[in-house]
Amino acid sequence: MADGSLQPILARTPVRIEASRLLRTLRPLRRWTLRGGPAVADAIQAAFGVAAPRTACRSAVNEDGSRAALWLGPDEWLLLAEDDGAQPGDPEAALRQVLAALPHSLVDVSHRQVALEVSGSDSALLLNSGGCPLDLDPEAFPVGMCTRTVLAKAEIILWRTQPGTFHVEVWRSFAAYVSAWLAEATRGLTE
């Protein structure tokens, strides 16, 4: 559904993120911004496979890893789903059904963002030297933690999926800037 390819954007920038062993773009995802109260957070379990986490800055992932709900605020979550070509189990229709009786907002933002992945033993160092001011020590930012934050002058959503792997959601129009900035930062890291 969503074409999250960075190629058209990166064609206009001299830095190619494919040049780095630490950075790669992720496959297109389907994304929704969900807003509502605690009842909304629990209700989506039936339709989406995971309940929206109620703990600050934490994520929930289903068993096969194809769907995730990320806490962004006390009444705001980002829902991510693998792009399965809108099969009969299309999560949006099911979500709208279970949420129909609850006050909520569900907006498809699949095309708004692209996903990058920063991985490797130096990934936290790279993000920090690339302009992210958060403490990314595993004690302060454990696996499963997610948050909106800043990277240099762009806003990103940072999600630690594995000890050395970060999922970075960035708005499409900032993707060239963020990827170029990170690619530049990798040049300071020793191989």
Next chain:
Amino acid sequence: MLLINCPWCGERPEPEFVHGGQAHVARPTDPSATDAQQWAEFLYLRDNTRGVYAERWRHSHGCGRFFNALRDTTTDHFIATYKAGEPRPAPEAAR
């Protein structure tokens, strides 16, 4: 880097936040009965405190919430932060 304790997210770096002006400025409950002078004071007049000051902050590059903070304007030290709607804590108790 200056760390600000967001009541929702915990201690976070200052670039994620936006300052929102003086806190606890109450809107007149009956605007139609408020004269121009009172209305202008509500809209434009703010304290310029030297010392402990209650102000609004927004975790704009985080959870997006407004909250209130007690900050010492002479040292830039954040004495306490608390959720919007909660009463202002006594500075001594918050230390």
